[in-house]
Amino acid sequence: MTNFETLPSEEVYTLFQKLVYDKLGIHLAKQKRMMLGHRLLKRVKHIKANGFSDYFRFISHPDNDHELEIALELMTTNETFFFREEKHFEYMAKTILPNINPNKEYKVWSAASSSGEEPYSIAMLLNEHCSAPWSVVASDVNKSVLAHARKGIYIDDRTKLLPHKYREAYCVKGTNEFEGYMRVKPELRNRLHFFSFNLLDSMSSLGKFDLIFIRNVMIYFDDKTRQKIINGLQQCLNEGGYLFISHSETLHGLEHSFELIKPAIYRC
Template sequence: MSTLETLPSEEVYTLFQKLVYDKLGIHLAKQKRMMLGHRLLKRVKHSQVNGFSDYFRFITNPDNSNELEVALELMTTNETFFFREEKHFEYLANAILPKINPNREYKVWSAASSSGEEPYSIAMLLNEHCPTPWSVVASDVNKSVLAHARKGIYIDDRTKLLPKKYRQTYCVKGTDEFEGYMRVKPELRKRLHFFYFNLLDNMASLGKFDLIFIRNVMIYFDDKTRQKIINGLQKCLNKDGYLFISHSETLHGLEHSFELIKPAIYQRTS
């Protein structure tokens, strides 16, 4: 493959954009063409095809569904870290948990959990501050990051906002070949349930939650898809429950029954 073929042409990139949208409802921005080329180049070579155009035809062949799954995961994986947007966790600990119903389990769904840093952060905080039994479920459309999350092994760079107390209580430091890494202790890992879920699917079977985190994913959807997702989330959230989105996102322009409480924090009021 020549240097000129390390990026897909604009025409071929448009095909990849449509594929990701049709399969996952995610919109790849025009400026992501270089990112896509970088992430898929090894798979193009591995598949022994002549460029990105041939690779697109290869992964859309029904006989190559496994490679299609690999490509979709590479195109949509995003990096995250522990206690990202810490204001959310402060509000959860100081304003929400002291007022929860003491007579029932507190249920949380991390709806775009990626490699697990977010749900583990939630679980650590709940274990410290929640006065009742609690549960955390975490879902993602990317099966490889879910596998990573279940293992609970992270490079130290991902833990820069992790409070020292939580690191000492809930994590073990890697040694020898694992130096520079840490792992979430099994006592906490076994309390979380990670599962595959496409946000475009019917959410009714998931049950009801008191708090839903859906951060840094809505920006990849168009308004029609975002409205569909919000409709589903409303049905999954208990009355007076909370919805946390990213500070880079908004529900502006969407129909919903949420009240904005704090930046990027909504409460279901009806």
């Protein structure tokens, strides 16, 4: 590779765009060529490919599935934090949970959980406010962020958004080489189930939930993909169940039978 090829040509970029769309549903806009170059350059160098075109050929070969997975993971954006979009958590605590059946398991799915801050926030809140037995499952297509989520270790700074009482009750401070980190206590950690799941796949075997969080992921998809996902999610919600999307997202323009309760809160 010459020293100058730090981003793919427009032609090669279209190949990556199609690959990322087909595998993840993520629509990479034309302007993201530079971003793709930045994110993949290290891998191009690592496998000693002769430029982006050569790297594309490499990951397209069936023997190189592992490198393909790495490349796709690098295409996902995993930004998240504890109690992000607090209004959802307030609504859960004040409106949904006081009205549930205490004799029936309350099931929640965090459908693009990234490194775990979202499902751990849900679990903390349920542990405080849910009168019924509860379960939280969390999935993501990116196995590296799921591995992070399962460990439940976060830089201290990341846990600053946790209400003090939750930090005290559910986290332990790291010592020695973990100085500056917090870890979610095993009593809570072990109650969550993390699994790898691509939202493009059939949801028919996932079962039914009372509440699904699908936040800050549909922004990466086009309407066709969003529609397919919404159809699947409808099948996964119990009667009266809730769907939370991000406040920066909308179901506008999609066909669905949810009732809009509040911004970013839908009911089945």
